[in-house]
Amino acid sequence: MGLQWRRFFPFALLAFFIFHGFCYSEKAPYNTFVKEATSAPPISYYDYIIVGGGTAGCPLAATLSEDAVVLVLERGGSPYTNPNDLGNFATTLSDTSPTSPSQQFISEDGVFNARARVLGGGSVLNAGFYTRAGENYTKEACWSEDLVKHSYEWVEKKVAFEPPMLQWQSAVRDGLIEVGVLPYNGFTYDHIYGTKVGGTIFDSDGHRHTAADLLEYADPQKITVYLHATVQKILFTTNERPRPKAHCVIFEDASGGTHRACLIKSSVKSEIILSAGAIGSPQLLMLSGIGPANQLQTHGIDVVVEQPLVGQGMSDNPMNALFIPSPQPVEVSLIQVVGITRFDSYIESASGLSFAYSWAQRLSAYYGWFTNQVFSGRQPSMVTPEAMVSALETVQSYINSNGTVRAGVILEKIMGPISTGHLDLLTTNANDNPSVTFNYFQDPQDLKRCVQGMQTIIEVVNSKALSKFRYSDMPVQGLINLMVNVPTNLRPRHVSASISLEQFCTDTVMTIWHYHGGCQVGRVVDNDYKVVGVDALRVVDGSTFLNSPGTNPQATVMMLGRYVGLRILQERKRLPAGKK
Template identity: 65%
Template sequence: MGVSSTSLPRLSFFAALAGILLFPRHSVCASQKGTDTDTDGVPKYTFMQDATSAPSISYYDYIVIGGGTAGCPLAATLSQNYSVLLLERGGSPYGNPNITDLGAFGEALSDTSPTSPSQRFISEDGVINSRARVLGGGSSLNAGFYTRASPQYAREAGWDGRAVNESYEWVERVVSFQPPVQQWQSAVRDGLLEVGVLPFNGFTYDHINGTKIGGTIFDQYGHRHTAADLLALANPTKITVLLHATVHRILSRTKHTRKPVAHGVVFRDALGTRHKAYLNRGPANEIIVSAGALGSPQLLMLSGVGPRHHLKAHNISVVVDQPMVGRGMSDNPMNAIFIPSPVPVELSLIQVVGITNFGTYIEAASGANFAGTSTRDYGMFSPKIGQLSKLPPKQRTPEALAEAIQLMDSLDQAAFRGGFILEKVIGPISTGHLELRTRNANDNPSVTFNYFQDPRDLERCVQGINMIEKIIESKAFSPFKYQNLSAEVLLNMNASSPVNLLPRHRNASMSLEQFCRDTVMTIWHYHGGCQVGGVVDPDYKVLGVDALRVIDGSTFNYSPGTNPQATVMMLGRYMGLKILTERLAVDESK
């Protein structure tokens, strides 16, 4: 079956097979069982509490580590029939306008305090990045674009098409909306069509070559909806959500067993108090790691599942010598061009996407972010969040960022009038690796992405930049460009000072290659580290360890769709249903 947002089945394949009751087919509202709201309409789940209130020892049928984009829908689904503990190392997204309001985008990402909902890290490549530390995971921090994976992606993953569609639909009833496309995004859309990124596919969640308007997790009022909202569909009598609960180790036993069996976790609350949670007795109970592309391989290593030599170097007892843990790390490289506008533009995040036939995606964002801030901001391309393309990656030091922010704050408001058109490489082919720095689960691991190591990635970046140049020079985009600023001049303005893009007629392709290398940024789509076939099997069970799975973006060989969050949420729901179905079949056979 293909994956399409049209002509969807009315009943889940898994539900039809196993007789599992579907959750309500309506949006989350305050009256739903297990959800209260305060006077501001902020959801307050009756089953959510701070980890400081947790008992020293507790027991559950399922323990899900990570209340992120995959963990929330997974835990909500499993709680339909079984007791579930969801452990989230961060806090709640609710009541924080820096998370919930579109106009404040970037504020949470620029917060580098120890309690920030985002934890900044710098890859060994020198590119500044962030990982989520909040309920809802990346869906609580990202630019909001919602789009599905392609049917081919689902087939290659071995997923059932009907179940995939139903799982997407379950997510979409709660968190996705059609964006209001205004002048800037319309000009980018029409520019894409004018330069040949055809056909125009209108508004759709589907992944189709051409130009389209995708979904968004921001509603009509500019309020963000996240994976955490899907917890309103959980069974409140069977789920416990603990906030500020950092898991330090997965416990396993080997005595009298053919191979190690995961049976509990050790976590600490915000005060540093140690707690343990164990699986109830039962052959089908499991621990599921959904801690993200950095957190999941890191936690496996800290628990003794990883490359033997690396674990020994950190004095970690080896449970399973698993050399592929931490391998295959990838981040979709992004390069962007800022185009100053002679006329005011709206504040917008990603809404329109051009899916090219040569391996890059073209997207755009516009408008300076002044809402709720005392200083000027470039939104998702702000040096405040580490997106400083004016300097090559390893020159983006804290001092350089501070200097850029100071300069930005001194500029006239007119300098912020305009927007960015970006390209990002599909795939990518280049991959890297992740290793532990310390044995502290709160510390970032070391990660290398090897941006543009494979020349085919660099070639696709150059093609993407060429496409952006054509859009800038298109008739459709002309109202938003100063006529004396050619695309070539804009490239020079956006390049770091050591890069000489001129003269273009001499060695132009090499110049653009250097532009790609020097201005590369993240778009927060990093993945890998626990990939299917290397670390987990097609059912996401960890190879060599029983009762342990990994279900999140760390299992991906390449990022799904143009933006992964829809598929990560879908995967949580999909695998939750699959686990329930398989378990019901086992129970009925007894």
């Protein structure tokens, strides 16, 4: 699968660049406490060791540094080393080197995906939409509403902005209102039924602000961040204890040097906290001996605690979309508007997304390989190679000489989802991707929501509000046919996908990178995010979610880092002096 990914990745980029945007922040908020892991001593001691400096890990670390000595171990590099240049998108995502900020993988469902490998995590790579979880989500999670509100506001002071509303986004907003996705709620971060303009992590100059920016809040005297520090396993002690206690981690630097970071022995509240994401956190628990016993023993891993639910409950919110060529130029915009429907499908849009023009010209070199190899070992596709080539050439024809696209997309993702899968180890190397299965649309309710979402998209495409961005001789059926023929994934295509929205959803599904699960609350961790069955170990990231929060999760993942950090500090303050 790895070789296939490297050779086929330009096709996946087509979908990614049409439907998402990527860039880098330009200035680092720190220069004293972020270091290369090669400079780490052989062994060091801290109150808290956070594995993963991502969307949750950065706010968590900044918060804990208010009253404790904190170490962050990030396996990737800095998000501030590359300029905010739209033309670098394809180069960055097609980079399969060990230092790439995006580590690609293909789920067992045949859908291209990626996991972040950079300080700031997914907030460095995503489409930038900022919106909170709904009130019901907060209640179901048993979170303190006041503390949640404070935590969101703390995040928003650094990274959230109101987006500009130009022609395309305004037309989609008006189209959603026209077809009945009501009421119109204006600009708001809140998750409310109807159509709204949400926040963005791009400022008025178009610069991205990420979770790494939240490290500006950190006490530079109490925090250390090591980059290119890949944690291999967590070590446990059982000496005179009723159950295992996490006390050290082993990590490797970019040169292959091995280091050990341990908890301060005199601190009874010191902890190791996994914030490695929905792929990395369950993977690292398994590599450290916490997981399904049979699977661990198969890989020669000593079982510390048998926990069969580690790696279970993996979900990815499926995305389906229509590509809409425009007879007139459209602005380059990422996700700004969302229609939150009462049947729990979320409608979003992007337009004119820039990507490297040279990359587009190289697509043709992969046609032959794709048609001969992509479905090898899978159910044959009913879509002909000629139809795929024609569809890709059609998309390329709307690329301007500056690399922007004279087109927009309208996409939908479903709430939840209900369908779940699992994560399994393939190797004992922490650098390798595990096997991940999401089981898209396994539950019929998920498929029903997708169909309803696509029906809403079709209505918006046919709305008066969007008419000036439509070619009169290109009906919606032509747009559906185009998407069926563009190879956006490795799943077989059926002729019926052009006439059945159920089949269309199944055949053309893509990721929107909102996958979650694997260390879920109430199953692997308790309501305080402590790993069940061991001491001094928590998980704080999207792997703990039962469902994806709101329309886009990044705001809530950042909030969660701040929220849990404050709860931990409250625990520390309740301890007698000398016991921290």
